[in-house]
Amino acid sequence: MATEDVVLLDCWASPYCMRVKIALEEKGIKYEERAEDLFGGKSELLLTSNPVYAKVPVLLHKGKPLCESSIIVGYIEETWASPPLLPSCPYARSQAKFWVDYVDKKLFDAGGNIWRTKGEAQEVAIKDFIEVLKQLEKVLGDKDFFGGDSFGFVDIITIAITSWFLAFEKFGNFKVEDHTPKLSAWINRCMQRKTVAKVIPDPEKIYEFVINLKKMMGME
């Protein structure tokens, strides 16, 4: 299959884009990455492919656009069967989808509240963030991955956001490992995977990115 068949409109720092890249890598699909300048000016292709939100990631498969990262990963899962990212039993699938929805609704925003706030508000934000991590650690239990023995959908959706954890830790002056060591072990386990290591950027670079973002937003 030609590389031009699969195009990803991307931003290197976006955990939502990272999810899609990891899924594509896991399935062994060749794709073309097109970097979007989200601050300078979005491309015509982005604006026409995602008229509703004008956001990345957008996956173009044979020219047809797909938007919203969890939905894109679902499409990748259904279009390229191997290896499977979701279990085959409908109940187990529903549970995986529930946790994908939970991570989507809670994790990134909870982390974002840490670098967006100071003082007491930040303390609350850190506490809330750790609650989310503890919930995820509970779900993981003694399994190697959220998917059980194998790396799957929930792992992909979640591991991408962990690239921002160093930034959250530095701004909030805390360490994830002190609160959820099992989850930290899971992060390290995932980072051993070639597909994940290839996609996830250096967390120090993400930290610098957030510093610049704050400056641009006029935040102290």
Next chain:
Amino acid sequence: MADEVVLLDFWPSPFGMRLRIALAEKGIEYEYKDEDLRNKSPLLLQMNPVHKKIPVLIHNGKPVCESLVALQYIDEVWNDKAPLLPSDSYLRAQARFWADFVDKKIYDIGRKLWTTKGEEYDAAKKDFLDCIGLLEGELGDKSFFGGETLGFVDVALIPFYSWFLVYEKSGNLSVEAEHPKFIAWVKRCMEKESVSKSLPEQEKVYDFAMLIRKKHGIE
């Protein structure tokens, strides 16, 4: 073994209505349990410990939470009748995208229509009509979002119609005046028994909303 299906729900919830419609479309027998959200049952707290919200579908004792997740579960398990999602993976992704759009936009913006005033209300009214317009565009010339029959997006969206009297009466808004094609779609949906029997009367929902408004001191 016969399937045991229980639905923990709250009668004015559009999210609960989604599951009522899907279960009716598929001809699934189930036990309906209306929750008092000010006094949640031990069963609800046990079945949805994470969010403590309705609806919860309980199938043979096992809970499925989050209405769009539960809709997909219902579609996968009872796949012999009335499919909600198409078989083509691109069209499935599109259906999920628009159902997700409904989730992200309609409930929150709709809520602002009866809980805010002045500039905030005006902004919400514009947003709401824009969203309806986008959905109308996606519907195009089709009878339903699902094509000839009710699909995933239809089931996700039509429950909010039971709240239209609340949205419209609160601030001189008429969806039909701005988007007649959308209302034509609504009427087609309401002709289906699975929909009309799953949605409460608009007046009843209106009375409920006004009670809530009064209780929270919103005028």
